[in-house]
Amino acid sequence: MSADSPDRPSGLMVDLQSEPVGVDVADARFSWLVPALGDGMQVRYRIQVAASPSSFGTPFWDSGPVTSASSTAVPYTGPRLSASTPYWWRVRADTSVAGDWATPSRLITAADSWGGAAIWGPAVVEDSGVENSWVLLRYEFDLPDSPALVAFVEAAGRSPEGGQTSQTGPRGGRQYVYKLWANGRVAGRGSVRASDTRARYHTHDLSGALRPGRNALAALCWAEHGRQFIARLVVVLADGHRVEIPTSTRWKAASGARLLPGTADIGGGWYRAPREDWDLRHEPVGWTEPGFDDRDWAPALACEAPPDPAPATVSIEQSLGEVAEAARQTDGRWFIDLGREIVGGIRLDVDGTSGARVHVRVGEELEHGRVRFRMRTHNVYEDIWTLRDGPQSVEHWGYRAFRYIELEADPALDLTHAVRPLVLRSPYVGGAAFTSSDPDLDRVWELCRYTIEATSLDLYVDTPARERGAYEGDAYVNQLSQYAVERSYALARYSGEYLTRRPTWPSEYHLMPVLMAWEDYLATGDDRQFRTDFEHWEGLNYDRFLGEHGLLRKDPGPAAGGWDADLVDWPATYRDGYEFTEVNTVLNAFQAAAYAALARIAEVVDRPRDAAHYRDLADRMRAALNSLLLDASAYRDGLGSTHHAQHATAFPVALGLAPADRLTGLGDWLRHGGIRMSVYGSQFLLEALCKAGRSDHALALMSAAGPNSWLHLIDGLGATIVPEAWDPSLKPNMTYSHAWGSAPVNVVARWILGVRSESPGAARVVIEPRPGPLSRMSGTVPTIRGAVTVDYDRTRGTLHVATPPNTTGHLIVHRAELGLAEPVTVEAPAGSAVARTPERIEITDAPVGDVNIRWGDRDA
Known part of the structure; x- marks a missing residue:
């Protein structure tokens, strides 16, 4: 039976990873897509874990048949797995018909020790008196003439990342420390930023990169302080033997000061990441490959070992794009427009002359026809690459955010076909789609979808350019948007864990990690973060x-950047005149929502006293918000204020705190005056409008023109990733790579197509299409159980909804909004309950399958 047989489960994940590494040896969690077999509803599963793909006849663990509908976050209950070891697993899922085994999938377990020594290379002080931090590390080794079952490297690079709260002095690159090669092939980068004192190590798959006989590992490293590189190669042979090669002083090291001279950084003020002025005349050609003569290299220097290791479940991958044809502007100057912004760098393949220089300038914008490489963010994206004689290749080690490339070189050097974009991001699984009768809305959706594809790195950061900082408000929007476009959850989980332990300065941001955790649970069904x-x-x-009134009474705080200062929105020009008082409506709304989330979480983890306590606090705070701060028209900014900023109403409504009988009126109030908040704040405005039943106005805002609009970002600013602000005139140092403005992609998925998880792990999903004025819309929304599709056409009089296997659907159809006209025909899977009222049609308990609704006289 073929691997893609409909009888087999697919989409296997362990610990929220499609290519699982660093897997918990005692508490792994398995997820899979149930096949569309029989009635599609799983009644039984069986999991096996084996030491090799061919040893399932005598598995390491066999769950036996388990009567259960669970197919997400299913706990491993077998004997403890060995550390740093590959295993293979498979699952079969029976519905009303018996299924077949899934194609085995590999996992690699977490390390229990480093297994090697931390090393670095020799220090070289530049003429300026500043130490050059670049080092080259390498090691050659022999492997036996025996087939390898699997080969991987566990590696970590350590460097302080710098403070999160203010520009008190740059420290650390807020990026990876090493780039690793195996036999000349790029194997990966690391490490991601740590949420605690433990270094995060990466597990890099070397399948196909090693061979019997001589092999080489090599790493190019940079770190400002705390320099450490530590790694262990593990090769498991087909006969079961295991080869381990750790870092040690037997590795060879060389300074990179001649290859990458200088100590300048790319600027911005929030971190230090190195400028890359490559001098290829001093490149030790072939140093990443076996056979290189490193006799003149020194032994690596031993460093103090880092604290106990912790696995990184998110990695940054590199991909090379097609050759980007360069247009000659004048003699020696070349221009490239990639068409959209990327995060990464460029690769230059050229036949050079010794000493010839190529000035490489990249940027997000053009200025007077030239690339603006001195960016608004105060980053300076300019490097000088000095060539040697003959064919050669060079590529950026670090990353930049840019769309445009300008190269300046000797006029004799032809760079027409010399450049390829090098894209860096965490693995992108995609799967979402959306089209509608409004082409402008489609353009906005694609802008926001691509934003998520392009900006997902080791954490949800505000921007890969100016700050590279993880912030709770940015991450909350980023999480909702990533769920809307990808069946991908590990990055959201790690970002939430990180921000739980490393809070940033705004007061209401401190209350968002628990909201992220609840969204994570609804999406994945994995409750482990609740328990830790x-x-x-x-x-x-x-x-x-x-206070005695049940609300927070707190000093709204000092100026921006002060710890525990109330934010409301950013920049301050987007606050709609918000009046800060000691009893702040926005902060209180977030605290009420956080209490409510804690109450739900306490119920899940069986803490009844905590659940009752936080439910009581949430109820009292909600009642006080609505009795003391909600007047006849809308919410006031705070106690003692008579002002009604848009934010004061949008946030409580979006967070589910407004009285049900006031929602219609509050939605009507919010619909006037356009968007009076930032691209970040618009998440809550759009969500509030949808919760108040005004999806028509949310749609109008998402596809509107004008200064505060996504169309202005696209057509007025030429953005291909959502910028930080609506316009540079209101934030002169803004970036063009800020995922906190991606709200439309998740609002379309959750409120226009109307696909939302109602129970953990998307076991039950609500589908409530709200097309507003759209005459047609079609979309695919990923979930951990598979994709939900919605296809609506008012002209044809059809609505088609399909839910994935092992999912129960709850379809709500608003007659007037969808333009339903009698007669109405409903075709739903057997077992569905169909209820009709003059206002809507509701289909509950719909098992997997298609629902088709047709209306009107289609033969007319």
Whole structure:
């Protein structure tokens, strides 16, 4: 039976990873897509774990048949797995018909020790008196003439990342420390930033990169302080033997000061990442490959070992694009427009002359027809690459955010076909789609979809350019948007864990990690973070400021950047005149929502006293918000204020705190005046409008023109990733790579197509299409159980909805909004409950399958 047989489960994941590494040896969680077999509803599963793909006849663990509908976050209950070891697993899922085994999938378990020594290379001080941090490390080794079952490297690079709260002095690159090669092939980069004191190590798959006989590992490293590289190669042979090669002082090291001279950084002020002035005349050609003569290299220097290792479940991958044809502007100057912004760098393949220089300038914008490489963010994206004689290749080691490339070189050097874009990001699985009768809305959706594809790195960061900082508000929007476009969850989980332990300065941001955790649980069904982080979230609450009226009374705080300062929105020009008082409506709304989330989480993890406590706090705070801050028209900015900023109403409504009988009126109030908040704040405005039943106005805002609009970003600014602000005139140092403005892609998925998870792991999904004025829309929304599709055509009088296997659907159809006219025909899977009222049609308990609704006289 073929691997893609419909009888087999597919989409296998362990610990939220499609290519699982660093897997928990005692508490792994398995997820899979149930096949569209029989009635599509799983009644039984069986999991096997084996030491090799061919040893399932005598598996390491066999769950036996388990009567259960669970297909997400299913716990491993076998004997403890060995550390740093590959295993293979498979699952079969029976529905009303018996299924077949999935194609085995590999996992690699977490390390329990480093297995090697931390090393670095010799220090070289430049003429300026500053130490050059570049080092080259390499090691050659022999492998036996025996087939390898699997080969991987566990590696970590350590460097402080710098403070999160203010520009108090740059430290660290806020990026990876090493780039690793195996036999001349790029194997990966690391490490991701750590949420605690433990270094995060990466597991890099070397399948196909090694061979019997002589092999080489090599790493190019840079770190400003705390320089450490540590790694262990593990090769498991087909006969079961294991070869381990750790880092040690037997590795060879060389300074990179001649290859990458200088100590300048790319600027921005928030971190230090190195400028890359490559001098290929001093490249030790072939140093990443076996056979290189490194006799003149020194032994690597031993460093103090880092604390106990912790696995990184998110990695940054590199991909090379097609050759980007360069247009000659004048003698020696070349221009490339990639068509859209990327995060990464460029690769230059050229036949050069010794000493010839190529000035490489990249940027997000053009200025007077030239690339603006001195960016608004104060980054300077300019490098000088000095060539040697003959054919050669060079590519950026670090990353930049840019669309345009300008090269300046000797006029005799032809660079027409010399450049390829080098894209860096965490693995992108894609799967979402959307088209509608509004081409402008489609353009906005694609802008926001590509934003998520392009900006997902080791964390949800505000921007890969100016700050590279993880912030809770940015991450909350980023998470919702990533769920809308990808069946991908590990990055959201790690970002939430990181921000739980490394909070940033705005007060309401401290209350968002628990909201992220609840969204994570609904998306994945995996409750492990609930059990490790509950006390962390409790500590982020503002209980100490609770007043007798049930609301927080707190100093709104000092100027921007001060710890615990109330933010509301950013930049300040987008606050719609918000009046800050000690009892701040926006902060109180977030605290009420955080209490409510803690109550739900406490129920999941069987903490009934905590559940009751936080439910009571949430209920009292919600009642006080609505009795003290909600007047006849809308919410006021705070106690003692008579001002109604758009934010004061949008946030409580979006967070589910407004009284049900006031939603219509509050939606009507919010629909006036356009968007009076930032691209970040618009997430809550759009969501509030949809929750208040005004999806028509949310659609109008998403496809509107004008200064505060996504069309202005596309047509007025030429953005291909969502920028930080609506226009540089309101934020002169803005970036053009800021995922916190991606709200339309998740609002379309969750409120226009209307696909939302109602129970953990998307076991039950609600589909409530709200097309507003759209005459046609079609979309695909990924879930961990598979994709939900919605296809609506008012002219044809059809609505088609399909849910994935092992999912129960709850379809809500608003007659007037969809233009339903009698007669209405409903075709739903057997077992569905269909209820009709003059206002809507509701189909509950719909098992997997298609629902078709047709209306009107289609033969007319």
